[in-house]
Amino acid sequence: MISTNGNPLLQTDAVSALKTILIPLATIITPNLPEASVLLDRNIEILEDMAQAARDLAKLGCKNILLKGGHLTGEACDIFYQKDIDTITELPCPRINTPNTHGTGCTLSLAIAANLAKGLPINMAVKKAKFFITKALLAGADIATGKGHGPVHHFYDIWHES
Secondary structure: OEOOOOOEOOOHHHHHHHHHHHHHHOOOEOOEHHHHHHHHOOOOOOHHHHHHHHHHHHOOOOOEEEEEOOOOOOOEEEEEEEHHHOEEEEEEEOOOOOOOOEOHHHHHHHHHHHHHHOOOOHHHHHHHHHHHHHHHHHHHOOOOOOOOOOEOOOOOOOOOOO
C-alpha cells in the first residue's frame, strides 16, 4: 500500500475494496506501520500502540496479523496477533543498518506463504519467515548493487562466492 519512502502504491479509493473484499479473504496480512495507520485511520507510531492496532486490524476480517515495526524508532519489533487464540507475540529484531531493503516486505510475505505451503502452523511459518528475512538483510547489508535501495540477499544460504 505504501512504499518505504512513504509514497502511496494504492489509489485512495482502492483502500475501501482492500478493507472490505480482500482482507477478509486473507489468511494473514502483513502491514507496516504507515499501512496500518491508513487502514485504521489513525497514527500508529510506537510499540505501545501496536498490539491494539493488530487487534483492531483483525476486526477487518483477517484472523492473523503481522504488524511490521520497521518504521519504529530504535530497535525494530514486529507484533504477531492470532485472533483465534487471542495471542500477541512480540518478534523483536535488531535494526540492520543497510540501504539494501528493497523487497523486504514482499520477501517476508512470500516466505510466510512458502512456510504455510510446507504445512507449518501459522506461528511457526511467521517465525521462520522472520528469521529468513533477518538473515537475508544481514547477508546483503554491505553489498553494493548500484544507487539507492538495493535488494535483500535472498540467496544468502546457498550463495558461495569464489
